[in-house]
Amino acid sequence: MSEPGIRARNRAAIMAAITDSANRQLLEAGPSELSVRAVARELGMASSAIYRYVSSRDELLTLLIVGAFNDMAQSVEARAERMKGARKRWQVIGLASRDWAIEQPQRFALIYGSPVPGYAAPQDTIGPATRIPALLIGILQEAHVQADVSAFDARVARSLRPALANLDQWADLRTREFNDAAFALGVMAWTHIIGSISFELFGHRHNVVGDSQSDRRTYFEFELNVLADLLGIGQGV
Amino acid sequence: MSEPGIRARNRAAIMAAITDSANRQLLEAGPSELSVRAVARELGMASSAIYRYVSSRDELLTLLIVGAFNDMAQSVEARAERMKGARKRWQVIGLASRDWAIEQPQRFALIYGSPVPGYAAPQDTIGPATRIPALLIGILQEAHVQADVSAFDARVARSLRPALANLDQWADLRTREFNDAAFALGVMAWTHIIGSISFELFGHRHNVVGDSQSDRRTYFEFELNVLADLLGIGQGV
DNA sequence: TGTACATCAGTGAACGCGCGTTCACTGATGTAC
């Protein structure tokens, strides 16, 4: 096993060029029209050459999806890492998620928009998809959130069994410092972050929130604050 | 102006057959692959015949979108109408929205999923899209919601200017009985309803909430309760 | 260090397919007198 030879390096470079081109294509066409031939055209290769790198269109889609989850998570992690304090970090995770989505709306739509019809996501996407949620769990842990929510009861806890059973896989918690109700609210908070970003990107804020970036951001920050207060993270603002 | 003649009735029937077939097609293919030829095939007509009813593929898409908004709103209105009490009605609006979405996931995705690339929604969709939000405003009004939210301030109010300016168009309020903060939370609540339904339909509840309809519904009702408490609608449960 | 061979990247033609839209046309349904 020596370092990667010239061929391996070329291979990696072309692989990257293929996914880049495909990601660029999504800006104008939507995932279900992603075209192998168009990628080849952009790279100046024969369409058949793509099949040396990717065994089918669906596999290319999977690469893009996994790539988007990981890229978003990495960008959010990088900004969250250096933040001190649970509430500040919560805020940054929300804002960084939104920033990434605004920069790359087509990749956000790829992972959080309508599923591609006829495409079944393989297992590979699960890990990358849970990286940001894992950060949020870290916040619940750090802030020792003990929520007291009248709407929460044993039935709700039971409905969340799959997640509660796998909690330690997502984040390594020697002893869990937040209660089930806090987790239930946490799932809601994450749902809301993605839901709000989707509303904004997909045009449902039109005629509601002002069109300027500053109005949009103001309202989103308001939502983050309401959620943080609801969770009981840090002092109210 | 007599009653509609035989031709007009046929026309309406075929029009309906076209949109029905198109809606059915969306179950398997996604809006951007919606095919005029496939519709014609299913109805046993020449593909060119469709153009007697619809001037282009995009116009057909618009018909489907407007139809979906109206159908969803009608179904929610019907169930909300006969509910007494703000909190009960809030709950029913949420549940009815979700039920409709689960019954017709492709139509939900059409209006709340990723936008169709290259398709620009015309004005016709605005009215139908605000029917359910109008119901929610009615609830704020009926419950005289005066929210006191520490995260709310004048900047947030300003970001919501477009909506606040048009409030009386959406619901006829002689004197408004809720404050701006309540409205800000109301926008959040509606965002959350749609966000949560999207999460469920698009597969993001997998490994989090149990897969059974009962677990899914339990968690969704929990969310509705948390939001109602947050808004201060009715007594806590 | 040189040679023989295996692996790999890339080509270009071909397969069979579906698409939106236009156009000149045929018959049937309606309308005006």
Add this chain to the structure above:
DNA sequence: TGTACATCAGTGAACGCGCGTTCACTGATGTAC
């Protein structure tokens, strides 16, 4: 009540296009001895 004409619904061929994938092939890059 009957006739002449206009409108309308529907046809089928054609236009020009793009797609995913396979296949036999050519050269270049690597590897083993």
